[in-house]
Amino acid sequence: MFISHSPAETESLGARFGRVAERGLVIALSGDLGAGKTQFVKGLARGLGIPARVHSPTFTLVNEYGGGRWVLFHLDLYRLETPEQILAAGIEEFLSPAGVAVVEWAERLEASRWPLAAGRIKKVKIEITGEAERKIIYDDFGA
Numbered sequence: 476m477f478i479s480h481s482p483a484e485t486e487s488l489g490a491r492f493g494r495v496a497e498r499g500l501v502i503a504l505s506g507d508l509g510a511g512k513t514q515f516v517k518g519l520a521r522g523l524g525i526p527a528r529v530h531s532p533t534f535t536l537v538n539e540y541g542g543g544r545w546v547l548f549h550l551d552l553y554r555l556e557t558p559e560q561i562l563a564a565g566i567e568e569f570l571s572p573a574g575v576a577v578v579e580w581a582e583r584l585e586a587s588r589w590p591l592a593a594g595r596i597k598k599v600k601i602e603i604t605g606e607a608e609r610k611i612i613y614d615d616f617g618a
Contacts, residue, residue: 479609485511485601486518492597492616493522496575498545499595503581506601511609512579515601519577520547531579536564546574552583571595 479485492502496519506512517529525543532538532551540547548569555561561584569576578584581598597614604610 477611477613479511479611481607482511482514485514485609485611486521488611489515489518490522493519495617496523496545498574499572500575501570501572501596502575502577503584503596503598504577504579505582507603510601510603512601515599516549516577519575523547523575537569548572548574548576550576550578552578552580555583
């Protein structure tokens with residue numbers, strides 16, 4: 476667990492994980508709107524050495540960023556509400572990525588009862604605990 480006191484601290488935690496991320500990693504990211512999920516992904520991209528500006532893929536579902544140690548696939552399931560919509564969107568191909576995948580609103584993926592790639596899934600949950608404070612609960616990344 477980590478207590479973040481600013482978006483910069485949330486981003487720094489993501490960068491730390493990006494520096495140790497291995498090919499095939501899938502990060503199941505959850506948290507309310509405004510919790511800092513995209514901030515975390517910005518840091519992850521920086522840790523992977525990706526120079527591109529990261530933004531939320533809410534309307535495109537998937538953003539792909541190259542130029543770093545691994546390709547980063549950034550998925551956002553916010554607009555998908557049913558298992559049928561998730562399956563129709565073709566999200567399952569990103570559960571065994573040729574790089575690193577981050578799935579925002581991952582609880583929707585789990586709700587669809589998809590078999591997640593055991594051992595390659597790391598969960599990160601961001602909880603809003605104050606104006607700028609966040610409690611980040613995460614699986615061990617070895618960072």
